[in-house]
Amino acid sequence: MALLDVQNLTVEFPTRRGVLRALDGVSFSIEAGEVLGVVGESGAGKSLTGAAIIGLLEPPGRIAGGRILLEGSRIDDLSQSQLRRIRGRRIGAIFQDPLTTLNPLYSIGRQLIETIRTHLKLSEADARKRAVRWLEEVGIPAAAQRIDAYPHEFSGGQRQRVVIALALCAEPALVIADEPTTALDVSIQAQIIALLKRLARDHGTSVMLITHDMGVIAETADRVAVMYAGRIAEIGPVAEIVRTPAHPYTLGLMGSIPSIEHRVERLAQIDGAMPRLTAIPQGCAFNPRCPRVFARCRIERPDLLPAGATEAACWLHDATIRPLRAAHG
Amino acid sequence: MADETVLEAAGVSRVFDVSSPWLQRTLAREPHRLLRAVDDVSFTIPRGTTLALVGESGCGKSTIARMSVGLLAPSAGDILFEGQPLSAARAQPGLRRRMNMIFQDPYASLNPRWRVRDIVAEPIRAFAMAKSRAEIIERVGALLARVGLSAQDGEKYPHEFSGGQRQRVSIARALSSDPDFLVCDEPTSALDVSVQAQILNLMKDLQRRYGLTYLFISHNLAVVRHMADRLGVMYLGRIVELGPAEEIFRAPRHPYTRLLLDAIPDLAMIGRARAQVGGEVPSPIDPPPGCTFHPRCPLANARCRAEKPAVTLIGASQVACHAVAEGRTEP
Amino acid sequence: MSEARAAGRLARALDSDLFYSFRRSPVAVFSAAMALLLVLGAVLAPLIAPHDPFDLVSLNLMDSLLPPAFLDGGEWTFPLGTDNQGRDMLSGIMYGARISLTVGVSAVLFAVIVGTVLGLLAGYAGEAIDALLMRIADVQLTFPAILIALLVDGVIRAAVPRDVHEQIEVYVLIFAIGISRWPQFARTVRGSTLVERNKDYVMAARVIGLSSVRIMLSHILPNVIGPVLVIFTLTLGLAILDEATLSFLGVGLPPTQPSLGTLIRIGNDFLFSGEWWVTIFPGLALVAMVLSINLLGDWLRDALNPRLR
DSSP states (O other): OOSEEEEEEEEEEEETTEEEEEEEEEEEEEOTTOEEEEEOOTTSSHHHHHHHHTTOOOTTOEEEEEEEEETTEEOTTOOHHHHHHHBTTTEEEEOSOHHHHSOTTSOHHHHHHHHHHHHSOOOHHHHHHHHHHHHHHTTOTTHHHHTTOOGGGSOHHHHHHHHHHHHHTTOOSEEEEESTTTTSOHHHHHHHHHHHHHHHHHHTOEEEEEOSOHHHHHHHOSEEEEEETTEEEEEEEHHHHHHSOOSHHHHHHHHTSOOSSOOOSSOOOOOSOOOOGGGOOSSSTTGGGOTTOOGGGGTSOOOOEEETTEEEOOGGGOTTTSOSSOSOO | OTTTEEEEEEEEEEEEEOOOOHHHHHHTTOOOOEEEEEEEEEEEEETTOEEEEEOOTTSSHHHHHHHHTTSSOOSEEEEEETTEEHHHHHHSHHHHTTEEEEOSOTTTSSOTTSOHHHHHHHHHHHTTOOSSHHHHHHHHHHHHHHTTOOGGGGGSOGGGSOHHHHHHHHHHHHHTTOOSEEEEESTTTTSOHHHHHHHHHHHHHHHHHHTOEEEEEESOHHHHHHHOSEEEEEETTEEEEEEEHHHHHHSOOSHHHHHHHHHSOOGGGTTOOOOOOOSOOOOTTSOOSSSTTGGGOTTOOHHHHHSOOOOEEETTEEEOOHHHHHTOOOO | OHHHHHHHHHHHHHTSHHHHHHHTOHHHHHHHHHHHHHHHHHHTHHHHOSSOTTOGGGOOGGGTTOOOTTSTTOOTTSTTOBOTTOOBHHHHHHHHHHHHHHHHHHHHHHHHHHHHHHHHHHHHSOHHHHHHHHHHHHHHHHSOHHHHHHHHHHHHHHHSOHHHHHHHHHHHHHHHHHHHHHHHHHHHHHHHHHHHHTSHHHHHHHHTTOOHHHIIIIIIHHHHHHHHHHHHHHHHHHHHHHHHHHHHTTSSSOTTSOOHHHHHHHHHTTGGGTOTHHHHHHHHHHHHHHHHHHHHHHHHHHHHOGGGO
16 A cells, blocks of 8 residues: 555646646645655645645635545545644644744744654654654754754754754654755755755655756656646656656656756757646647647547556657557667 | 956955944053954956855955945955056946846846836946937847747836746846856845756857856856856955865865855755754954864864865865865874 | 726626625625715715805805704705704715815825835835935834824915915815825835835846836835825825814814815814814714725725735
């Protein structure tokens, strides 16, 4: 049984111009100890997927269909108070900006101890010991002294380390990290990613890593889900997604990333932009930008189909009509 | 030579006063606090080429961008545009119109209350480059087409466009005064990668067609690699390494450049851990003595902690590092 | 062409988020209707009022202090009764509201212009001017606006001859109330200007060498005027009250040009002799006017605040 199983998740935003479907039939699972990367361009629905799982959808957004199972039991229909018990204890969260997660008025120790004691039956002294241990583990120097310091006394990178400690200190089975390194400089980014990887491995924590940075995914994730216009376009092992993508969108995305290793005269580019939620095309949402579009793509919407080592929502991989895996790759 | 160099910076520094307000400073007897954002920076940009400046936040690259188009005055040193002091060049409309700027945030760089047509036409009007309304409309239509939009798009307001389209509008505005020199301050860092590729390709096409000269500011080394002819790596207000981009990427000399290159995530790195630079960038208000990189540098010794390194010429690159100058490559 | 454009603009306005939130708010619709009714009554007073309270010939002292028509002794020619000079209360209120609105709107417009110009200057022209203007605003804000208006009015009263003063009293009031209300506008405009001036679109205008004045007027002003609209509405209610207060205190408009405040003051003398309508009806009109304008202002503030959406 997968640790997290998302089935056919649909999220809608009722507006005065009608209901916008921001996520449409998203299905994936995360195994225990696995790092699933979720990539996509802004507006693809990657952050929304994370928010829906931890029950932090901004109103008026709502889960309009599908199920979310954590260790086999549903969590998408829980009340807010039940969700609060799950957040932190079973699912931890790391966001882009550490300053929105840390309360500037309380010392980081107090915030850690509070989180630990909310979820684990520990005395104040034991919780404090545990908090110091976590700060040491995320690499805060002189943790025992600095535990009583306030968030503003830490640098940007250290704050994100504290946020990671806060997300992991109740030892959740799953951590949802939404753009955890986007606000950081490259050299700090490398430190934070390495830390997250090490902690997940040491504690057997599963990670859902949401980012727009394919480089971060490549070095961190076991599997990748590529999202486009509120759906998963392709999902599969990281090496195959990067090296031999099956979906034309993934292929274009990989080609558009400039490489540090070699210089090309022109980057591959996907013309156009992702459609707005108000104007999702009929059929495959990618069809107006797709170089390999054919008649069926404009009429019928593809679901995820097996495409070699990955699954791609693309009619090119419809085994009943064409041979598996198209010529590229 | 002088006519081949579009922009030259000679020993440019910029200091910001970040002191508390006068009353508080006087009551609390606080000293003036000065932030040396740019410290003794020199470079030249030959016509038709791209100089990229790369570095982490707070390294001073955006301050240089702003000084290069006269938005800020240097505290010391000279900036020359086509051999003339920048302030003198900017006093002449004929020279001023030949420089322009593209900004990072395509949401903040277009006035939300203006139609795109008027935004693109603003430099044309400011420099009186068209004789009639009809000519302005015609020029704007041509500019929009040049950046991959349609003339009808001029009727719309910025909020009706996606981020990438707005950046195209921004480029059209920058081109509308027929410039030779464009300062591009992180032009793609607010964009998604597939859109970034479109904009980078567009900028290269325009450079080739119109012989544009770019000062390209970025924190993304992969983007810089794609765009730059020459590269300057900045750390805490100084250029620590400056030279032909190919050479720096092939054989980075300064320890900071080397660590930065190793720290970049890349698609080729599946499952591999990257090298890590320890520590973080110190505050520019209170920089470390000597070489400012010494607290994070694996090659630092006593001299590095005491003495600011001067620029040494190695191959075609200039490097400011004692260890490189002394030939020390191991800690 | 221009007609089609105007029609398009109207269609866009009716389809806008602002209009949508207006339709969805019963308070806003109700107060807008009430304000519209009062404003129409005031503006169209010469056309629709049953009597002309300024026409001395038509006045008849026999008609003085008649009660409202729905009470014993009332007449339907004077629906809300008459005052001590036999003037029709309803007509008096309509004409009074006209004067109150004129003074209020003019005073606030004056405050908007002064405040916006000074706010733009403070926000854009540099720290020294900013410090100077804002300290003046701070000092003025520590005094109640009505006190400032009283002071200004008193100074002008002392400075000009009495007969001249009577002629220019309306302008004096507008100036006194306007000058007492500029700091709110200046502070708001300055705050928004400080944010806008660092935005890249302003940088883009500076790169091509536009003058500061042109940048302030064509780039910054259109982007800082939104909050001014909200304060305009809220301040309008206060300015009308200021005028009423001054007139009630007897330093405002003379009885020959009765505003709502003047009517209330005149009626106040008859409150305890049982002729309550002379003061209560103008009072109710004043409350209705200020309340509806304020409710509209409140709604506008919430509707324009993205955080409350």
